Amino acid sequence: MKKIVLTGAAGRLGSYLREPLSKMCDTLLSTDIVDDIGTLYEGETFVQADLAQMDEIKPLLEGADMVVHFGAIVDEAPFEQLWGPNFVGSYNIWEAGYRHGVRRIVYASSIHAVGMYPRREFIGTDVAHRPDGFYGLAKCFTEDLGRMYWEKRGLESVHLRILSAAQVNNPRALGTWLSYDDLIQLVTRAIDTPTVGFTVAYGVSNNDRCxxxxxxxxxxxxxxxxxxxxxxxxxxxxxxxxDPTDPAQMCHGGPFASVDLGSSGLAQMNVVDDRKKS
Known part of the structure; x- marks a missing residue:
């Protein structure tokens, strides 16, 4: 491929995707709202941009074959905070992608799109949306956006419902863990599979308790x-x-299922910031 665009390049997961993506194309254009992402890999360029601003996002997608869209606020938060980056940002990516003839968008969706399902239910990718908060609702919106752009405009997309790509330090993670190596494999397969149409896949490792x-x-x-x-x-x-009465232990969304709408789910978790340094 000539060009891949990676949003959310400064994030923890984006930090692990930059190097492998740079090897899959002539030019990797990494973008984030921050002003710096460290040393660039061979073939990588960086442009600071706000997902909520179409005039900043649209030029970045010109000439791109694919977009790996990992940019967002990655926590439950008040709707007003999520509206720009998580809702409008997704629209801007899909609409700009369509206008520039992008072939496919690979999106970091989340288990939180279906987070209120009981963990005792072994759920597939075809279950109805059941978000556990405004953050999960944004994932539902973007999955539906992707389906609509495929069915109405022929823009392919793969929506990766990531469970928990973080160090395993709690019982829930024994089933939900996605290692960074498996994350890279999953994104690679979402890119190099010849045809995907509209596809939803869970981002999870080969856990016995999946x-x-x-x-x-x-x-x-x-x-x-x-x-x-x-x-x-x-x-x-x-x-x-x-505690079988605790939604955080009994629902797929974990702590996100138990906090009040708009309140941080990550604040209830011990997520280690082990992002890769370039």
């Missing part, structure tokens, strides 16, 4: 290799007593 079913997305060829079970003994020994 709570979701990726069978409908098996054609992507994503075959995760890592398994969180290697952390199980330590995590379970240190975990507090389980």
């Amino acid at each position: 709570p979701v079913d990726n069978a409908n997305a098996s054609f992507l060829g994503y075959r995760p290799k890592d398994n969180a079970e290697e952390f199980a003994e330590k995590v379970l020994a240190e975990a507090p007593e389980a």
